[in-house]
Amino acid sequence: MIFYTIPYVLIPFLLMLVLHIVALVFRDPIGKIIAYVNIGLHIAFVFLLILGKVPLEESVLLFMISVSVYLFAGAFSARRRPSESGEEAGAASEPAQDAEMTEVPHDL
Numbered sequence: 819m820i821f822y823t824i825p826y827v828l829i830p831f832l833l834m835l836v837l838h839i840v841a842l843v844f845r846d847p848i849g850k851i852i853a854y855v856n857i858g859l860h861i862a863f864v865f866l867l868i869l870g871k872v873p874l875e876e877s878v879l880l881f882m883i884s885v886s887v888y889l890f891a892g893a894f895s896a897r898r899r900p901s902e903s904g905e906e907a908g909a910a911s912e913p914a915q916d917a918e919m920t921e922v923p924h925d926l
Contacts, residue, residue, distance in 0.1 A: 834859050860885065 834856055841852040 834863075 837852050837856040837859065841850075841856060844852065
């Protein structure tokens, strides 16, 4: 496999990954702002591709890698800690409510 070292491709790609890692570390409003900046970099990367400033093969390859890393990291970071969800006390009563909703009346 050939590793591409074109600055138009590598600089936005590395910025996207670094900003996403920082956004995962700071999961407060600062992390949300950094995530929006990261999305903006993805959009800017597409415009560089449209304008022809980036070679097509390299840009498509690295853009797909960065988007997949971004999506997988977002999927794996979606787990909430009980203190973040605010449902520590109500979590125990949810299975009981689900069991009541799934009962089928037997007098049919």
